[in-house]
Amino acid sequence: MTALVTLRNVTKSYVRGKQKVEVLHGIDLTIEPGEFLALMGPSGSGKTTLLNLVAGLDQPTTGEVLVAGDRIDQLSRGSLSDWRARHIGFIFQFYNLLPVLTAEANVEVPLLLTNLSKSERRRRVQVALELVGLAERARHKPNELSGGQQQRVAIARAIVSDPTLLVCDEPTGDLDRQSAEEIMNLLTALNRSHKKTIVMVTHDPKAAEYASRELHLDKGLLTNDTRRAA
Amino acid sequence: MKMFRQIGAVTAMNFRSLPQRVSTSLVVVIGIAGVVAVLVSVLAMSTGLIRTMENTGRDDRAIVLRSGSMAETSSALDRNSAKLIVDGAGIKHDANGDPITSAETMRILSLHKKDDDSEINVILRGVGPRMLEVRPELKIVEGRMFEPAVTEVIVGKSAHSQFKGLNVGDVVHSRGANWTVVGVFETGGDSHESSLMTYAETLISIDQRGSFQSVTALLDSPSSFQAFKDSLSSNPALAVDVVREREYYQQQSKNMSTIISIIAYVVGGIMAVGAVFAALNTMYSAVSARLQEIATLRALGFGSAAMVASVLAEALILALIGGVIGALLAWMFFNGNTVSTSGGGMGQMVFELAVSPQLMILGVVWACVIGVLGGLFPAMRAARLPVAMALRAV
Incomplete structure (x- = not known):
């Protein structure tokens, strides 16, 4: 099977003051289509940096990043924006919903970057909200929803444009246990029933258990790669 | 089309969040209204003087003075x-x-x-x-x-x-x-x-x-x-000088109207610099307040141009509101008011302040320039925001 994500000898370093800090050291990684990958590791291990590279939010200092057949390390900022709109669905720890918009308007946001008609956009928003079980809260604004509901709206926003890859940064980090389980069940359903490839950064071992593959990072190096039987 | 839809969507979101930033936005509106009101009302003096003097004299009359x-x-x-x-x-x-x-x-x-x-x-x-x-x-x-x-x-x-x-x-x-x-x-x-x-x-x-x-x-x-x-x-x-009567009176008012115009532009210019800084401050804080929104939208694939356009559009609309208010204030309080002045060689002269439509448009154009200057750097900041870093900061 052709890998959906391939990282070859990827390094990432930042300059802090006069110091150069290398966060990732020569990472090699492949992710197959349909995988549900949990990226784990202590704070500062480089999990989020790695996720950002895969999602096209950041670019490596050296090395190659291939996602969905594109060398995204070679794309310009503008092209990378277009590429993200086509290929990536984001789920953030703090949901990052736009507070002035209703749930359905929030879900519609990624579709504004497509050429879909208004009626088609509306139809897709409806489908996405039904999928996450929030169709009846479509007209509610984020501050009228619980944390778990807000994260479900964020998931609907992430899947509404049918992206190639879902990237989740601590998707349960701001939720209570019950809501966290609901979110993880939803992500698992998206992975199993809708064949969505998911890359998730998490601190939570319970959340990681939902993933089909667990990858550990420590001090910028991959230390452990575990696959689970479906 | 997609670009316009992006700009429209982001700008609409900006405006919907305006009520949360009403006090800082009012600073821009009031500041620019003040600049425009002062500029337009002082220029109205010059316009009124010129209008009065242009109204004085005919082309078929000549005035003869000692050489x-x-x-x-x-x-x-x-x-x-x-x-x-x-x-x-x-x-x-x-x-x-x-x-x-x-x-x-x-x-x-x-x-x-x-x-x-x-x-x-x-x-x-x-x-x-x-x-x-x-x-x-x-x-x-x-x-x-x-x-x-x-x-x-x-x-x-x-x-x-x-x-x-x-x-x-x-x-x-x-x-x-x-x-x-x-x-x-x-x-x-x-x-x-x-x-x-x-x-x-x-x-x-x-x-x-x-x-x-x-x-x-x-x-x-x-x-x-x-x-x-x-x-x-x-x-x-x-040994005489002969001039057309209309030219004579225009010449007599020229120095005075030039001085009034210079005063208007100097005072208006100084106030405008202040208003630009007020707009800069407001728009920077608007961008800061919307950092999460901007970073999220950029992550979802919205381009830099949409961010620049939306911040500029907000600055421009606030400036436009201020400009219109300022021009209307000048018109309401000063248009048609009579003032008197001493003119070169003419003694005291009474004339009406003329807040003409052209002056009001000029005031609004000034307001828009102030808005664009005040919005430009914050807009560029929004566009250049490193998305990954901004997402981590919020």
Whole structure:
């Protein structure tokens, strides 16, 4: 099977003051289509940096990043924006919903970057909200929803444009246990029933258990790669 | 299309979050309204002055001054010169073949303003017996015309409304004579309405002068001016300057209106710099307040151009609102208000502030420029935001 994500000898370093800090050291990684990958590791291990590279939010200092057949390390900022709109669905720890918009308007946001008609956009928003079980809260604004509901709206926003890859940064980090389980069940359903490839950064071992593959990072190096039987 | 939809969507989101930033947004609106109100109202003075002076004089009238005199106040024409001038070519003649001219003199009267009692110099113009033929636009609107050889004056409409003691029947006390007001005149809103008029020979006799200061001549047509000018210039017995009446008054107002315009732009410019900083501050805080939104939208694939356009659009709309408010305030409070000033060689002159549509548009354009300058750097900040870093910061 052709890998959906391939990282070859990827390094990432930042300059802090006069110091150069290398966060990732020569990472090699492949992710197959349909995988549900949990990226784990202590704070500062480089999990989020790695996720950002895969999602096209950041670019490596050296090395190659291939996602969905594109060398995204070679794309310009503008092209990378277009590429993200086509290929990536984001789920953030703090949901990052736009507070002035209703749930359905929030879900519609990624579709504004497509050429879909208004009626088609509306139809897709409806489908996405039904999928996450929030169709009846479509007209509610984020501050009228619980944390778990807000994260479900964020998931609907992430899947509404049918992206190639879902990237989740601590998707349960701001939720209570019950809501966290609901979110993880939803992500698992998206992975199993809708064949969505998911890359998730998490601190939570319970959340990681939902993933089909667990990858550990420590001090910028991959230390452990575990696959689970479906 | 997609780009416009992006810009429209992000801009709409900006505006929907405006109520959360109402106080900082008001700083921009009020600041810019102040700049525009001051700029427009000061420029309205210049516009009003120019409009009044452009309204004064006709192309088929010429004014003759002593050579080298910049204004009537510094001119002197003896009686012989005055007689020679009326023989010039191109002057219109009446049915009897007499030239239609008015040899004139003037002096300054000191009057008190109605509103603050301040003492202001006003022109008392002595005019010739054919003045009504030379200036057919002059109409008596109250009382009657002065009689020759008695100390009677008629007062212009603007002077009548601005100064104390100029009602028909009042007496104006001055050096050498007490002038009885016998009538009020209008001349279509030109600068003469700020003055008083009497018979020239009466004024000369009271002032014990031997000369006039100017001769105003009605010409056959505007095109007769050159022939008139040439005929006087070629006369070796005369040393005079000949100018069209309209040009003369325009020249007289030029310095004053230039100074007013400079003041308007300097004051407006200084205030505008302040308003740009207010706008910068507001838009920077708007971008900071929306950092999470901007980072999220950028992550979802919205381009830099949409961010720049949305921040600029917000700054522009706030500036536009401020500009319109400022222009309307200037119009409401100042348009049509009469003010008086001393003009080069003209004594005091009363004119109306004119907040014209062009001035209001100019004010709004200034507002938009302030808005764009104030929004540009914050917009660039929004566009250049490193998305990954910004997402981590929120």
